[in-house]
Amino acid sequence: DTGVSQNPRHKITKRGQNVTFRCDPISEHNRLYWYRQTLGQGPEFLTYFQNEAQLEKSRLLSDRFSAERPKGSFSTLEIQRTEQGDSAMYLCASSRIGLGYTFGSGTRLTVV
Amino acid sequence: QQPVQSPQAVILREGEDAVINCSSSKALYSVHWYRQKHGEAPIFLMILLKGGEQKGHDKISASFNEKKQQSSLYLTASQLSYSGTYFCGTEFESGGGADGLTFGKGTHLIIQP
DSSP: OOOOEEEOSEEEEOTTOOEEEEEEOOTTOOEEEEEEEOTTSOOEEEEEEETTEEEEOTTSSSTTEEEEOGGGSOEEEEEOSOOGGGOEEEEEEEEOTTSOOEEOOOEEEEEO | OOOEEEOSEEEEETTOOEEEEEEOSSOEEEEEEEEEOTTSOOEEEEEEETTTOEEEETTEEEEEETTTTEEEEEEOSOOGGGOEEEEEEEEEGGGTTOSOOEEOOOEEEEEEO
């Protein structure tokens, strides 16, 4: 069990650019979640997958946000045309049904 | 729909007890508790499912009052390592536990020697 891995750890981008983050979950976990966390707040749910199916995406922040999980393995979160308000920590977590989440260390995005 | 946590912050001396509360306006399927230290990922503490159970390990335990849609986290004889921000995360009954967790704003716990 190597834990949940996220890459990159930090990303600085210019406003208007597209960014993509990657998450490798724990292999035995069939659920994968994306959250956003800003300073002083709890994690904010974005979307989740069960195996390769994206079961909830209505809470993605805008149509600039999209996520994929090809073949039910790793997942990517893409933000198009980044804005300064997108600056935050993006957390990935994985779990099995009925169990707690294991979070990755996150990707800190700074939009300048 | 975001659960409400109280208190927002608490400062304790090592060895003292603390209670953190989490309440929801919607019927709950489960409640999770996590602890997050500054600059680190949240760490899972425990999960309580609908049924009003109580769980615990070491000196940290929690209860879930299904009728009141409330959960409480109990930290007894606190240790310096307990310092951090505690979040409750809730799954709603309407989603059957399949909607992902909605987290509260957190309770900041500081343990002083």
